[in-house]
Amino acid sequence: MNHLILVGTSHHxxxxxxxxxxxxxxxxxxxxxxxxxxxxxxxxxxxxxxxxESAHAEExxxxxxxxxxxxxxxxxxxxxxxxxxxxxRVAAGLDSLVPGEGEILGQVRAAYESGTxxxxxxxxxxxxxxAGRKVRAQTxxxxxxxxxxxxxxxxxxxxFGALDGRTVLLLGAGKVSEGAARNLRSRGAxxxxxxxxxxxxxxxxxxxxxxxxxxxxxxxxxxxxxAATVARARRGRPLLLVDLAVPRDLDPAIHELxxxxxxxxxxxxxxxxxxxxxRRSEAERAExxxxxxxxxxxxWQASLEIVPAIAxxxxxAESIREAELRKAEGMLGRLDDAERRAVESITSQIVNKLxxxxxxxxxxxxxxxxxxxYAEAVRHLFGLGEDER
Amino acid sequence: xxxxxxxxALLLYGEAAVGYLGEARRPGPLGRAxxxxxxxxxxxxxxxxxxxxxxxDGFPWATxxxxxxxxxWLVVGAYLIWGCRPSYRLLGLAVxxxxxxxxxxxxxxxxxxxxxKSNYSNLFLVLHVGLVLAAFAGFTLAAALSALYLxxxxxxxxxxxxxxxxxxxxLTTLDRLAARTVLASLPALTxxxxxxxxxxxxxxxxxxxxxxxxxxxxxxxxxxxxxRATGWSxxxxxxxxxxxxxxxxxxxxxxxxxxxx
Numbered sequence: 001m002n003h004l005i006l007v008g009t010s011h012h013x014x015x016x017x018x019x020x021x022x023x024x025x026x027x028x029x030x031x032x033x034x035x036x037x038x039x040x041x042x043x044x045x046x047x048x049x050x051x052x053e054s055a056h057a058e059e060x061x062x063x064x065x066x067x068x069x070x071x072x073x074x075x076x077x078x079x080x081x082x083x084x085x086x087x088x089r090v091a092a093g094l095d096s097l098v099p100g101e102g103e104i105l106g107q108v109r110a111a112y113e114s115g116t117x118x119x120x121x122x123x124x125x126x127x128x129x130x131a132g133r134k135v136r137a138q139t140x141x142x143x144x145x146x147x148x149x150x151x152x153x154x155x156x157x158x159x160f161g162a163l164d165g166r167t168v169l170l171l172g173a174g175k176v177s178e179g180a181a182r183n184l185r186s187r188g189a190x191x192x193x194x195x196x197x198x199x200x201x202x203x204x205x206x207x208x209x210x211x212x213x214x215x216x217x218x219x220x221x222x223x224x225x226x227a228a229t230v231a232r233a234r235r236g237r238p239l240l241l242v243d244l245a246v247p248r249d250l251d252p253a254i255h256e257l258x259x260x261x262x263x264x265x266x267x268x269x270x271x272x273x274x275x276x277x278x279r280r281s282e283a284e285r286a287e288x289x290x291x292x293x294x295x296x297x298x299x300w301q302a303s304l305e306i307v308p309a310i311a312x313x314x315x316x317a318e319s320i321r322e323a324e325l326r327k328a329e330g331m332l333g334r335l336d337d338a339e340r341r342a343v344e345s346i347t348s349q350i351v352n353k354l355x356x357x358x359x360x361x362x363x364x365x366x367x368x369x370x371x372x373x374y375a376e377a378v379r380h381l382f383g384l385g386e387d388e389r
Numbered sequence: 390x391x392x393x394x395x396x397x398a399l400l401l402y403g404e405a406a407v408g409y410l411g412e413a414r415r416p417g418p419l420g421r422a423x424x425x426x427x428x429x430x431x432x433x434x435x436x437x438x439x440x441x442x443x444x445x446d447g448f449p450w451a452t453x454x455x456x457x458x459x460x461x462w463l464v465v466g467a468y469l470i471w472g473c474r475p476s477y478r479l480l481g482l483a484v485x486x487x488x489x490x491x492x493x494x495x496x497x498x499x500x501x502x503x504x505x506k507s508n509y510s511n512l513f514l515v516l517h518v519g520l521v522l523a524a525f526a527g528f529t530l531a532a533a534l535s536a537l538y539l540x541x542x543x544x545x546x547x548x549x550x551x552x553x554x555x556x557x558x559x560l561t562t563l564d565r566l567a568a569r570t571v572l573a574s575l576p577a578l579t580x581x582x583x584x585x586x587x588x589x590x591x592x593x594x595x596x597x598x599x600x601x602x603x604x605x606x607x608x609x610x611x612x613x614x615x616x617r618a619t620g621w622s623x624x625x626x627x628x629x630x631x632x633x634x635x636x637x638x639x640x641x642x643x644x645x646x647x648x649x650x
Contacts, residue, residue, distance in 0.1 A: 140554075155545075155552070155553070158541070158545065158552060158553070159560050160559055161558070161561055236620070236625075238560060238623065255546070259623055261546065270550045271552065271553055278551075
């Protein structure tokens with residue numbers, strides 16, 4: 001029987017200095033999968049994991065560890081159910097740095113599509129993708145923003161709805177403000193002006209009446225935009241202002257103006273902290289969904305062990321039935337076709353009814369830990385496979 | 390049969406009102422159950438109105454209580470246009486308790502039963518009562534949208550940290566939808582009043598308090614549109630809409646007797 005083997009490392013076990021040693025790009029991951037046989041390599045900025053399917057678990061694990069040489073102390077090694085459950089949690093975003101982040105599901109899919117999975121790996125990855133989609137559909141774990149920059153964009157949507165056609169005025173540049181601008185652009189907004197210290201102030205004031213969002217992160221020590229200037233430019237029209245600078249760039253009195261909503265870095269961080277706590281509470285529901293999906297997968301895997309025993313039992317019963325009918329051929333020869341069909345039907349029904357309950361019980365046992373024991377008992381009691389020996 | 394249909398409609402609307410309350414506290418299954426309560430309740434109330442119309446062979450909602458029954462059906466029907474979308478579920482918290490209350494009042498006044506056929510012609514009743522009630526239903530929905538606008542705007546002004554955990558429709562969307570609803574409702578009210586006044590003049594009847602209040606209501610909603618055209622929007626427009634809604638309630642509930650007699 002084939003085993004599922006997982007060897008890997010992630011942000012939980014290794015700092016970036018270690019993770020970067022075993023990071024694989026798409027082509028390298030594809031090549032390694034092919035080299036390992038039936039395997040899938042999942043490599044993201046937070047993890048590198050090798051999923052291998054093999055009948056020889058020890059040997060497969062050794063090869064996987066060799067492939068990730070250099071980070072052995074930080075490697076985790078899981079097998080079968082534990083490996084499957086881990087993959088399900090990864091696909092659902094439950095093992096991510098930010099719980100519920102959505103990018104990982106696409107990365108798992110890409111890894112699966114570029115890997116060389118056997119039947120078991122194929123099944124476990126498809127099931128994991130299903131579990132990931134289900135978690136996103138049935139919980140709100142991925143709905144709220146997890147960073148200051150995405151929170152700024154989400155706030156803009158709370159004011160304006162879809163951001164297609166909305167314009168943004170950027171004051172100053174910085175990592176967070178660039179992130180906010182990127183988030184706004186990805187939702188359809190356009191940057192009307194990216195002003196820096198060399199930009200003429202009249203140009204900023206010229207843009208102010210027409211823009212919808214202002215993102216500011218200059219290194220100025222004083223106020224860059226005061227309430228009177230904004231009041232003159234806006235006249236009650238809605239405007240979202242995001243002040244990411246410390247010290248602050250935008251006059252706090254702007255928030256008191258009709259239609260103006262000013263958020264500074266503390267406000268945004270408080271919103272992100274709140275949404276992250278919401279994600280954590282949703283993560284409990286997501287864990288329950290993942291556990292249920294992992295249980296279904298386990299039942300499927302266990303049924304693989306019992307199905308051959310059930311098939312052998314039914315084949316044996318059918319062969320006995322046919323043999324007994326052949327023995328009684330002399331007596332049955334006096335029967336007409338209708339009577340013969342009736343005898344065939346009755347004997348088939350007897351066999352089916354006799355085997356129905358054992359079949360059901362065997363399938364139930366397969367889901368439990370003693371499925372293999374039951375299968376062996378059935379083989380022994382009915383002498384299945386002895387003819388071949 | 391009308392009696393049999395009233396109770397399930399009321400129960401389903403009540404379930405929706407409670408569900409929306411639960412949705413406001415914790416978004417999820419209660420909100421979905423509430424939406425289904427609105428849908429099924431509206432279907433049942435539609436059947437109730439159908440039975441009333443069939444039994445009375447005409448327009449049976451000309452009485453004060455009967456018109457209240459029809460008004461509730463129109464309000465819930467208008468709400469259903471948006472209410473099925475998750476982000477608009479909070480709107481149900483403004484609409485459904487009102488619908489439940491008015492339906493109870495309608496029943497107490499005998500407006501959900503049989504035998505309330507008016508002596509007026511069906512055409513006049515459809516044009517006058519139907520159009521006025523349809524307009525009032527639209528104004529009610531516009532007021533609910535405006536209330537939701539003010540709630541959402543308050544959250545933004547107060548920088549409520551849970552604002553992204555419980556998203557609502559955006560300010561501009563709520564503002565635009567309220568204006569569109571008023572724009573569609575005001576012509577209906579204009580026509581409904583016109584038909585009523587024409588008949589009043591034709592018969593030489595006196596102008597009563599309800600007619601005056603209805604014309605004042607029309608003036609407020611017309612002002613709403615005029616003010617918007619001159620640049621009023623957002624919070625100020627929402628307050629005007631709520632003022633207009635107060636007049637709708639006054640017209641619907643406080644001044645019934647003489648006009649419907």
